[in-house]
Amino acid sequence: MDFGSHAGFIFASYGLCLLTILALIAWVRFDKAHQDRSLRELAEQGITRARPENESKNAR
């Protein structure tokens, strides 16, 4: 369909919104991967949250 003479503006704004949304998703995914990796590395060194009952403060 035809979007008239201002098609560029419409697609630019939709495109930029899409980019921002993708950036947010990417931020969340990469952050999660990073934290997962850190937790795994710590677990390999033998540092885990193995004592949840008396170390419950560290859960945060």
Add this chain to the structure above:
Amino acid sequence: MAFWDYANPTRFLKLVQVLLPWLVGLCVIFFAAGLYMSFFMAPEDYQQGNTVRIMYIHVPAAWLSMMCYSVMALSSIGTLVWKHPLADVSAKSAAPIGAAFTFMALVTGSLWGKPMWGTYWVWDARLTSVLVLLIMYLGLMTLWRTMEDPIKAGKAAAVLTLVGALNLPVIKFSVDWWNTLHQPASVVRMDGPTIHPDILWPLMVMATAFTLFFFVIHLMAMRNEIMRRRVRALRLRAAASSHPGTAAATAQPAE
């Protein structure tokens, strides 16, 4: 009662695990429907032609920039009054999302303005207040980043968020006042009850899609933040046990 049950981060993470797939599915459905409606079903505006389609992302983004601040303000009350352990996690992870939506609202508003007003930027009352809101989001994010201890940073940011929440209506009012003083209202007004149902429906669907998207990202960011704090706590404990001599200095870095 349920509110307090999820004060336990582990239980909260389980809830997120159950909730997320449903939210993602709903969000995708609403986005598909909303995009279809706004591109193929919504009519052209008789004055603005096809540029009115920018509204279907501009207005939801602007709405979310406000809602995100409200979520942060409520979370700040949760931090300061009830000391709910997830409240500052919620406030911290909402700030970047709010900044992203505010940025989105500014960019789409500016791209909408170019064909309508002839320039990318006018010092219109609403655009200006949204710009101020963006500065506040970025300032809050900087405050979070500069403080090492998440609990203290959470309290400081909560105070600033609440002061900002009290100030936002004043800023809005004064910017409106300043604007009417300096330039007569020549801007095309898109709000008000005169909006036609053919335009309103796609707008509502898109707004719902954006809101669902906010909750999806917010829950995921909160999960990341909880994990980040676990990593930090584990690292501190590891450091304390491997260097007993410096343990006191390492365990309380913010002192």
Add this chain to the structure above:
Amino acid sequence: MTGWAMALFQRDLRLSIRVGGSALVGVLFFLAVVTVIPFGVGPDLNLLARIGPAILWIGALLATLLGLDRLFQADRDDGTLDLMLMAGRPMELVVLIKCLAHWIATGLPLVIAAPLLAIFLNIDPIAMGAVTLTLLVGTPALTLIGAIGASLTVSLRRGGLLLAVLVIPLAIPVLIFGVSAADAAIHDPVPFLTPFLILCALSLIAAVIGPVASAAALRFTAD
């Protein structure tokens, strides 16, 4: 005023006026900002007269922001702030008194300097009086709002820049109504009293929100 409040007020005032204090640096900075503006916009006296009130207000805002990190920093560094927190006096009142002393040492000199600097900017006598009056009413609001930022960034090593970023959005209403009131006195789109009374109201609101929020922030950073 009770004894301890008066003692605190006099102590703060004396500290900021003494050699180590930075009270007069603010006025010098104000002078520097106002001097530098004509180099940017050109020496056209008509233009300067038109934007003069705005220049004076922005200069005063920047000078106030520059001095704000001194509000709690020295007291925190030597531990006085912790003593004040433990003394059992209402912290809100302590903050209010410290702000008052800080304003007299740094804000009042700006107000006094404003008419002199107005001569440089070719502002006519009525507007000169109006700008000075709005600065007199408005600068306490800037100090009180700034106290929130100062107490939030007090524990940071280089908090001055962040302080300015945090405070400027909150200071926008004060700037708008201060400049509007001064402009209204020269060429009147609205009567002078309307924006001026709103400016007074903003200062009074800041006198409530500022100390309460600032005291809360100080308590949280201490424990």
